[in-house]
Amino acid sequence: MSADTSPAIELWGASKTFRTPSGGLHTAVRDLDLTVGRGEFVAVVGPTGCGKSTTLTLVSGLEEPTEGEVLVAGEPVRGVGDKVGFVFQQDATFPWRTVLSNVMAGPRFRGVPKAEAKRKARDWLARVGLEAFEDRYPHQLSGGQRKRVALAATFVNDPEILLMDEPFSALDVQTRALMSDELLELWAGTHSSVVFVTHDLEESIALADKVVVMTAGPATVKEVFTIDLPRPRKVEAVRLEPRFIEIYREIWESLGEEVRITRERSAAHVA
Amino acid sequence: MSPELLSAPVAEAAKAPDRAHSRARAARRRKVLINVARALLLVGCLGLWEVLSRAKVIDPFNFSMPSQIWDQIYTWVTHGTALGSLGEQIWYTLYEALLGWVLGVVTGVVLGIALGRITLLADVLGPYIKVLNSIPRIVLAPIFVIWFGLGPASKVASAVVLVFFPVFFNAFQGAREVDRNLVSNARMLGASDRRVTLQVVIPSATSWIFTSLHVSFGFALIGAIVGEYIGATKGIGLLVAQSQGTFNAAGVYAAMVILAVVALLAEGLLTFAERRIFRWKPADSEH
Numbered sequence: 001m002s003a004d005t006s007p008a009i010e011l012w013g014a015s016k017t018f019r020t021p022s023g024g025l026h027t028a029v030r031d032l033d034l035t036v037g038r039g040e041f042v043a044v045v046g047p048t049g050c051g052k053s054t055t056l057t058l059v060s061g062l063e064e065p066t067e068g069e070v071l072v073a074g075e076p077v078r079g080v081g082d083k084v085g086f087v088f089q090q091d092a093t094f095p096w097r098t099v100l101s102n103v104m105a106g107p108r109f110r111g112v113p114k115a116e117a118k119r120k121a122r123d124w125l126a127r128v129g130l131e132a133f134e135d136r137y138p139h140q141l142s143g144g145q146r147k148r149v150a151l152a153a154t155f156v157n158d159p160e161i162l163l164m165d166e167p168f169s170a171l172d173v174q175t176r177a178l179m180s181d182e183l184l185e186l187w188a189g190t191h192s193s194v195v196f197v198t199h200d201l202e203e204s205i206a207l208a209d210k211v212v213v214m215t216a217g218p219a220t221v222k223e224v225f226t227i228d229l230p231r232p233r234k235v236e237a238v239r240l241e242p243r244f245i246e247i248y249r250e251i252w253e254s255l256g257e258e259v260r261i262t263r264e265r266s267a268a269h270v271a
Numbered sequence: 272m273s274p275e276l277l278s279a280p281v282a283e284a285a286k287a288p289d290r291a292h293s294r295a296r297a298a299r300r301r302k303v304l305i306n307v308a309r310a311l312l313l314v315g316c317l318g319l320w321e322v323l324s325r326a327k328v329i330d331p332f333n334f335s336m337p338s339q340i341w342d343q344i345y346t347w348v349t350h351g352t353a354l355g356s357l358g359e360q361i362w363y364t365l366y367e368a369l370l371g372w373v374l375g376v377v378t379g380v381v382l383g384i385a386l387g388r389i390t391l392l393a394d395v396l397g398p399y400i401k402v403l404n405s406i407p408r409i410v411l412a413p414i415f416v417i418w419f420g421l422g423p424a425s426k427v428a429s430a431v432v433l434v435f436f437p438v439f440f441n442a443f444q445g446a447r448e449v450d451r452n453l454v455s456n457a458r459m460l461g462a463s464d465r466r467v468t469l470q471v472v473i474p475s476a477t478s479w480i481f482t483s484l485h486v487s488f489g490f491a492l493i494g495a496i497v498g499e500y501i502g503a504t505k506g507i508g509l510l511v512a513q514s515q516g517t518f519n520a521a522g523v524y525a526a527m528v529i530l531a532v533v534a535l536l537a538e539g540l541l542t543f544a545e546r547r548i549f550r551w552k553p554a555d556s557e558h
Contacts, residue, residue, distance in 0.1 A: 062455055080458050092456035096474045096551040105470075106460035139553040157460065 006074030008161055008193035009036040009059055014068035015218075016054050027218040028054040032068070034212065034221055036161075041187065041194045043204030045255055046214030047262035052197040053089075055219065056163045059195065060086050072161060082110065085159030085192075087167040093138040093149050100125065100134035102149055106157040124152040127186065144175040148182070155186055162187070162194045169198070180207060180235040188232065201255060205247055206235045213254045216261040223254045335520040343525040353513060354505055357529075363505040364495050365533060367423045371430020372491035378431070379438030379487075380480055387446025387476075388468055400439070408432045409497060416502045426503065430494030434487040441483035445476025478552070481545050488537050492530065 011034045018026045028051035036042045046052050057063040058070050061080040070077045072084065093102050100121055107117035125131050128148040138146055147167065154162065167183075168176045180203065187194060198204050204211050211225045227247060229238055238244055317337045323329050324336035331339075347357040354360060386393040412429040419425035449472050457471045499508025507526050514522025 060459060062458065082461060084459065086456070086459040088452055088456060090452050092452045094453060094471070109457070109461040109466055137551040139551070153460065
């Protein structure tokens with residue numbers, strides 16, 4: 001069957017145009033070609049506001065492309081499927097549910113019996129180190145703990161594809177490094193493919209197998225870099241390796257130009 | 272060892288709890304002060320009224336006085352009113368208000384959430400709801416008396432129309448302002464549209480809805496009272512109407528006092544229910 005050999009995610013000439021409130025048209029993504037292999041960790045970097053997140057919503061099925069084709073496991077995306085998990089940038093835990101109930105939400109939505117959902121949820125809570133907090137409400141947790149709940153709630157559904165939209169951008173630097181390591185550990189235990197959107201180049205190199213550099217908006221793929229740093233990696237340690245710095249310099253040459261373009265545009269806009 | 276050396280650490284240790292102690296005492300003293308001031312204010316106002324009325328500075332027949340109002344309440348409690356026992360009148364009004372409130376809240380919440388979720392429905396019905404809302408609904412009370420007669424049905428109807436709109440608009444707004452992230456997250460986790468409505472939209476709209484419940488119970492009481500005032504066989508509103516008909520100012524005030532007590536008790540119950548339901552909210556956002 002073709003579905004078994006086809007890449008996890010394919011985008012062919014995908015474009016997305018939004019209608020702005022003032023009636024104009026805004027192209028977020030244009031003519032995007034991208035392939036993510038099975039079990040691959042791909043980081044997407046680009047200047048702020050270039051349309052990286054839109055790429056994820058196209059893959060997730062929350063939005064449809066205006067033009068082009070989006071395939072997940074060889075099948076065209078038609079609405080939200082059950083193969084994909086999404087970790088959002090903002091806090092998306094349900095504030096009226098306890099931690100355990102939050103993690104149970106996914107399986108329950110998909111019709112898993114209560115007892116089994118609870119068992120699975122407890123298992124994932126243990127893996128993110130929150131088993132002692134299952135009766136708490138999200139407002140009683142720290143930002144990092146809430147993010148762990150969000151990770152557990154996504155992983156518990158056992159997604160083949162994991163989409164992450166700047167998931168750690170709201171965390172402080174130390175928590176962020178810790179969460180990155182935890183993410184790598186969790187991911188290593190699954191066979192899922194990851195698309196991780198960030199504007200932090202260091203984060204993307206430390207995590208990914210492949211770094212995709214996007215152009216200034218409307219976003220399209222500029223260049224793809226393969227990261228040959230050995231795994232398992234520790235985010236804080238890998239940053240100091242000479243090879244890391246070499247790769248960083250190489251990618252920044254490509255990304256820096258796009259960042260400069262975006263900056264000049266916004267300066268012109270202000271003036 | 273000299274006694275000075277021994278006593279020094281003891282004084283040190285005693286200092287910290289001492290400060291906490293004095294702070295607690297200051298807080299207690301402030302509470303007492305506020306309560307005493309409140310009581311004095313009430314006694315002062317009522318006393319002034321009583322004195323002015325007894326001295327005939329203000330007309331005691333028209334304005335009555337606190338002692339007469341108290342006598343009236345006492346008479347109603349011990350000997351019953353002209354319409355029957357006082358408890359029966361209170362129960363009658365409360366029954367109409369509660370029934371109207373429940374009906375108004377249920378229809379308001381259901382329609383509000385439905386219109387908030389289904390844009391087509393909101394677009395079609397929107398202008399009509401605005402028109403209905405702009406009618407001063409209290410003038411419908413006489414029509415309801417004509418339609419439904421002197422029994423409780425007409426009072427329930429006027430309570431319903433008063434309760435419905437604030438609840439409806441709040442539920443509608445609550446359903447509209449649901450965090451889009453939460454909806455997206457629920458959909459990604461596998462929730463169907465129905466589940467999104469039941470498990471995301473309704474829970475996040477509850478704080479909006481509860482805000483309107485406080486206001487709307489007062490409206491339900493108004494609806495019932497006005498309905499009774501216009502035409503009824505029982506109820507506190509009728510008590511007001513009768514007292515007015517016999518120029519019994521004390522009777523009107525007494526009915527007001529009874530109503531205020533009833534409304535405060537209902538409000539207390541509602542706040543209690545709210546605390547139970549909103550345990551998931553951070554404590555500082557509660558009022």
